[in-house]
Amino acid sequence: MSKNNINNTQVYAIFGDPVEHSKSPQMHNSAFEFLNLDAVYKKHHLKDGKKLKEEFLNNLYAGANITVPHKEQAFKQADEVIGIANEIKAANTYIKKDNKVLAYNTDAPGFLKAIESFGNINKVLVIGAGGTAKAISLALKEKGIDVVVVNRSESKLEFFKEKDIKSYSWKDFRLDYFDLVVNSTSAGLKDDKLPMNKSQLENIFLNSSYAFDCIYGKETPFLALAKKEGLETKDGEDMLLFQGVLAFEYFTNTKIDSKTIEIMRKALKEEN
Ligand SMILES: NC(=O)c1ccc[n+]([C@@H]2O[C@H](COP(=O)([O-])OP(=O)(O)OC[C@H]3O[C@@H](n4cnc5c(N)ncnc54)[C@H](OP(=O)(O)O)[C@@H]3O)[C@@H](O)[C@H]2O)c1
Structure with missing residues (x-):
């Protein structure tokens, strides 16, 4: 017993x-x-x-x-x-x-609650295609927010295509305007890596207002770069x-x- x-x-x-x-x-x-x-x-x-x-x-x-x-x-x-x-x-x-x-x-609604402190959001870029990216992108889609997913490798994109969520690997990604950019990769968790190459990210940030990192308890290189480019930032706490x-x-x-x-x-x- x-x-x-x-x-x-x-x-x-x-x-x-x-x-x-x-x-x-x-x-x-x-x-x-x-x-x-x-x-x-x-x-x-x-x-x-x-x-x-x-x-x-x-x-x-x-x-x-x-x-x-x-x-x-x-x-x-x-x-x-x-x-x-x-x-x-x-x-x-x-x-x-x-x-x-x-x-x-509760990860999906937890994320939506966490981004409430940002202003109006109509279009989001989610970087990463793992479990967290799935939860986040579906939660955003259910709220009627336009979502685009970009991931290092192509193999994880099938899920998003089935759900009618636009998804690209790095090489196919085309620059666009996003209100919010989310890092849902583990880049920056135990290393000092960015989730995409620096110049690509800088170009994305030029047309964005907010950056959110699912990683918590530290300022990741992703958030540091976003802050440097003048975006309002928030970690995953x-x-x-x-x-x-x-x-x-x-x-x-x-x-x-x-x-x-x-x-x-x-x-x-x-x-x-
Ligand atoms: N705040 C919270 O409550 C909360 C909740 C859940 C998760 N998280 C955080 O979210 C992150 C992702 O978790 P997960 O469960 O979704 O992980 P996961 O399923 O293992 O997915 C990891 C993703 O990160 C990408 N990736 C890993 N290293 C990379 C690098 N160096 N450059 C670019 N992309 C890279 C992978 O790309 P490939 O497909 O190319 O390998 C994959 O898309 C973790 O850092 C975790 O701590 C936070």
């Missing part, structure tokens, strides 16, 4: 490989504490994604977040997939309801925060207020 069946405490977890670096536990636990809820949120290192649902159920978790590389397995194994996760075919949130595992994707806020609302079936959101934001900034 699971160790999480001791009392009425609701237990939540984040599944990932690796998971040690995750700031989700400190973010969720700070809100549980602030709202005086009998709940705890743990890290759950999972290597074999095929065992995700089994582990989720065996540990009697009330809910969970799922991070790299298991979001596609989370989608596949859920009993019911709700909302935009069906389009993205990846889920980052599980909740258990009436003995069923329900799956959501709010995206992480708001995907967590939305997941928390699913976990607790409540709408959380701005004070709790600020508690969660503060917790994110703490070392883990």
Whole structure:
């Protein structure tokens, strides 16, 4: 029998490989504490994604977040997939309801919430074609915003073509006007690379107003260049925060207020 069946405490977890670096536990636990809820949120290192649902159920978790590389397995194994996760075919949130595992994707709406602080946006360039690019571009498309995807390699563009999203590899990309340019690649995460070549990016920035990087906690070369070219910039902290806020609302079936959101934001900034 699971160790999480001791009392009425609701237990939540984040599944990932690796998971040690995750700031989700400190973010969720700070809100549980602030709202005086009998709940705890743990890290759950999972290597074999095929065992995700089994582990989720065996540990009697009330809910969970799922991070790299298991979001596609989370989608596949859920009993019911709700909302935009069906389009993205990846889920980052599980909740258990009436003995069923329900799956959501809160990365996509979290991104939309994060860019609300920018002005009016009609056309967006998304650099990258991985899981995050899929979530972001579908969320923007659902909002009626024009999206173009550009990626280093061609092989990942099929998904976007199927969804009627314009997508190009670097060599086929043609310069255009974009209100917002998003770096959804991992360039700049653990290195000092730009997500496209510098002169191409400079030309793109000449006709843009805002730059957003999904990477958080540092000023990436992408954001530094955008800032130098006079764009308003933002890193991925709010995206992480708001995907967590939305997941928390699913976990607790409540709408959380701005004070709790600020508690969660503060917790994110703490070392883990
Ligand atoms: N703030 C948040 O809440 C949040 C949430 C999710 C993800 N993220 C961040 O978003 C980034 C992408 O995550 P993901 O899950 O979408 O990754 P992913 O599925 O592995 O996709 C990575 C993408 O980056 C491109 N890429 C990698 N290195 C590159 C380089 N040096 N130059 C140009 N393109 C490069 C890849 O291009 P190829 O196809 O050519 O390989 C691919 O399109 C990560 O940095 C992650 O930390 C942030």
